Amino acid sequence: MTKPDPKRFLDLARAAAVENATEKSVSSFVELIDEGDGAFSFVFESKLEGYQGWLWSVTLYDSGDEAPTISEVVLLPGENALLAPAWVPWSERLADWKALQVELEAQAALDAAEAAEGAEDDDDADEIEDVEVDDEDDDAEADELSESESSESEDSTGVELASTDFEPGEDTEDDSEDTAGKPPLFSRWGRRRNKNKKR
Template identity: 50%
Template sequence: MTSTPEPSADGSSAEADDRLIGAHDLALAALQEITPASTIGPAAGYVAEEDGSVSLRFENRLPGYPGWYWTVTVARVDDAEPTVLEVELLPNEGALLAPEWVPWAERLAEYRAHQAELAEQAAAAEAGDADAEGDDATEGDDLDELDEDEDSDEPDILHAGDLDGVDIDELDESGVDEDAESEEVDDSESEDDSDADDADIDDEEE
């Protein structure tokens, strides 16, 4: 079965064999040997190769490969029937591609460098926290000094606990001694007064 020739997918001006361009049935049969028919979309043009072969393209419906195309390269020798050279899934411009492969040694070196950087950042953060805690402790000491200064301005108040170590009996005896001295003074003053009164009586009788 020969299909109507389609424009070249890459816009090349290379001449292509019409029999190769129309070999869609052959290309689809080759594709179905490697992938389910549900993953194959309609024809999406062709690419005329420099060696005279033609790469027929079909839209891809395989999940995870946006912008990719099923590609079947066909060729023919002399007057022979077209034959399949290669079947593959190839990306179009702007297709989602895997990142460029990097050797394991380079990836390991990058990983170690990143880990060392994280360790330095963690150490710097811990040092900053320690400095902040030191500042907070200094501020707390200043506040304690201020509280002590304020307390020193307050008048001394005698509390019950302040009497610990004081001999209450000595305080009582000292009080008794003072009372006895005051009584002796009063008695002496009374005797002096009585003597004076007796002298006055004697003078009057004379």
């Protein structure tokens, strides 16, 4: 069996592709593939909207004794075709979803624990600051109290010194001694008067 002449079957293959699609969706001829046993595939570039990179494939059979017949017309993805994602069974998708939920819950629990830890650290820091402030206040109060006590002590010491400068016992004794040694003035004057009378 001889290989079909592309010039002889090309128009037949294109007509079959256009019949299944539209004239605008079937573009230039790409290649001829010998499938064996008298089957040949004619490949055309597809311009069908939404199928960028896809190809029209028209397979015909030529027995050599009779006119060739069209076996199938299909749209096949090319090397750069935009394909839909692979189909995944529902059981696998459900298992993936459950695993994702477990992971999200674990992450949420970890975030909550870290947030609680941070809050405790902040509380501890606030308590330490409060204690330091209280200690400073206590020190200030202690300093003020110490200054007040020292001031009162100085005042009381001054009063004691002032009181010890005057001792009534000693002064009184000295005065009494002086007055005892000297006669009263009026008696001296009286004596002088008596002397004058005698003269």
